[in-house]
Amino acid sequence: MSEQSNKTRENILKAAMELFAEKGFHETSMAAIAKRAGLGKGTLYWHFSSKDELFKQLISEKGEGLFRQLRELLNQKFSPEKILKEFIRIKLIFMIENRELSQILLNNMQFTDQEFKLKLFQRHKEMVQELQKIIQRGMDEGIFRRGSSRDTAVAIIGMINSMNSILFFEDEDIDITEKVEFLYRMIMCGIKNE
Structure with a gap:
């Protein structure tokens, strides 16, 4: 092209x-x-x-870019804490820069077919599995408290995604560093091995 x-x-x-x-x-x-x-x-x-194809491409391309970026991060040799903090930062920046996409996903998913919804779910599942490996590594190294690494990964992604409702309605400039620190502290309070 x-x-x-x-x-x-x-x-x-x-x-x-x-x-x-x-x-x-x-x-x-x-x-x-x-x-x-x-x-x-x-x-x-x-x-x-078609409009349907355009809608699916829009969501797929944005999502694939984020997925690639997060997968690269999760394959780094950094400490589990550093990877977790950077994971939060990347996801929050994506959500801020793509507010319209979040609104589209919230308000229009009923117009997509089941096959496309399954594709999105599969991507989410893959992201959980990738983050789960980092959580498990942190547990094995004694950094994170023992438990279900899968449940922990799901909960972390859920916490990050829930910030969308706050970020979407904030009109002023968002201090990304402050939001990352806030979420990181909240998550670490729950998983840090003391």
């Missing part, structure tokens, strides 16, 4: 994300997406055959 084609595609995805967040999936038309992107409908359909 040429650089111009990539740029056009990115503009389409950005316009779609804005409109899906503002109006919802059902109320957003391909014509409105083309108009917001400053393109003709033909160009839009050249890149995406």
